[in-house]
Amino acid sequence: MIRRLSFFLLLAAGLRAAPEPVSTHRFYAAVGMTKAQKNTSTPLDSGIYLRGEDGKWTLFGPRILGVTSLAMSPADSQVLLLASADGIVRTNDGGKSWRKVTGWEVADVRSIVFDPRDPRKVYAATTWGPLRSEDGGDTWALAEKGLTKLYCQTIVADTARPGRVLLGTEDGVYLSTNRAASWRRARFPTASVLRLAQSAADPKLVAAVTQGHGAWLSRDAGRSWSATDLSTATANLYALALSPHDAAQMAIGGWGAGVRVSADGGQNWSDRTAGLPARNIFVLAFDPDAKGRLWASTFEEGTFYSDDLGATWHDGGLYGAYASDFVFLPARR
Template identity: 25%
Template sequence: MEKESLQLFLLAADRLLRCRWDGKSENVEILNSALDGETVREVVRDPFNEKKLYAATLTEIHVSEDDGATWQWLPSGGIDRRDIWTMAVHPSRANEIYVGTLPAAVYVSENGGRSFRELAPFRSLPDYDKWTFPPGAHVAHARAIVLDARVPDEIIVGVEEGGVARSSDRGATWEDISGPPSATAFPKVNDPAGIVPYEMGKHEEGRVYRDVHWVMRHPTRLEVLFASTGIGTYRTDDGGKTWSKCEYGMGRAYAIPMINHPAVPDRIFLGAAENGPATWAGHRTVRAGPYNTVKFSRNALAETGGAKSQILRSDDAGRSWTFLKSGLPAGHEHMTCGFAGHPDDPDTLCVGYTDGTVYASNDAGASWERLVVCQPKLYGVRLMRAA
């Protein structure tokens, strides 16, 4: 593979597709399919070895030593909650990998994924026993992990549905940074048997909504965080003491993926939808074992028209938003599943939808073109410089 080319990874419910893209044209070359039969949650590069990549699937961790051409399974002993939802590699400590799971727990490996230990104090957070999730058995999961070289001992975790938590000492202790304490943010009883019905939460002034899907830190202001949730996107300017809701003129404003513009610190791209998951066309998120509750999902596609998802951009750190429409489907019935930024060109990025379509922009979202590649049941997209 030429040094100047890019690798586009398509993370799907049944494989990992590795592609070559020049970063400009619509043409994409499929190089290989890997991890067949696996639901791929994440692919990240080792910051200390450009040829080494890690992949997290629904139940396993894999490593590639040749830039994604081949993969080897890692034993990853110690992860006893085997529904993996997210993975992050520490940017400044070699071989340190974090994993978030369902049921909600956080694990760390300090030997490159061969073994893990649980950061057990995470499960001692005050409202942990009340964290919930719509399908029975109403079990929350750690969905997002944020690490930052500027604060190397800090770990921020977004929980669906549990809010946002932070450790400042590598996981020894934790604090809830979802905003002011609330007696009504969670159900009084969270019944794992599913006999007590799920209770949807409500927006509370000063707090982030508990259903957190994505957490992102401002690139130049450590205390500014963003969280996408099931009823919109939130921002904190004080490290989680208080949160405010970003307004962008959508119905439910169900939001998932976000990405920063690397050269314009206040510029944010967001994928959001008018409607919630019961309305979405196509594939629903996979869960493992007893948590595979797809059969309980209501399908309201016919009566709603689907997700009606949109791509938005803010140039003032979430205070105002613009809908990006040129070249993109208007009100897509499928949900957006992820963004990927070009490692060298800050104005180039890709966005994927769950039907497998991928669009690219070379002008910071002003216009988009569909790429000639499609991987159904798409979960995410990642864009990396070829090693």
């Protein structure tokens, strides 16, 4: 009980900070578990946490099992979809009320994303296979055509090419050009892909991090890939972030790998873990409202941010959290 209380008390940590930039985005953290939790099947603190202007984190939405991510409809900022182990949960009123939109068949949702050009199309990666919705997330169907293995935990809807979707699976990266109706394998190693990201600054730049096979970059929107940061070539990399302001800035992180940053498009990488309490990194994100601000979530040792690409770090709260994702969503649309 003491440890659980401490989690909530420490939600407020990170109040002393550099001057906050003017936010045009809301910053959410998806927390699947916390240090206080003793059982993977009974959530205590699992949920989406919203960071306020004052730096405090507050629970946003229901506390349900294994919350992993959040997505906003490009057509309506009141419509949000929450990914969780219990399925997909939707709000149509900005979080005042929630409704589970999936049935028993859907479980262990790890990633969810709207098609940026078509708000009716939504995609999700689950450990039981990818899903797609053609009605804005109200109903869902398995989208497995062309896959050899169904396990997947990361999915990206191409922001520049309509209908194009990238999927990170147990068997590498797969591409779809028909809104997840079918998939074909990209030229990517046989490796479990843990996170994919597309650059907002250069949509042709896509990155992937893997379990035991390092980090990879694609300059042609995911068709072909080349390894980057050879010093982490055998690491389990969970975290990946591409700067929305500068395509040359990128960060990766993983178990024991710490935070590694490149400022030259992946040619050179530097360890920027000094100042963090642990080298186990699960989530990284560049802040779209503060150029150069990088957020990092450690495994249960807190969340931190840096305004100098990891040279120095500041406490960002959420001590004890085992986060799955950082999501910046437009405050108004």
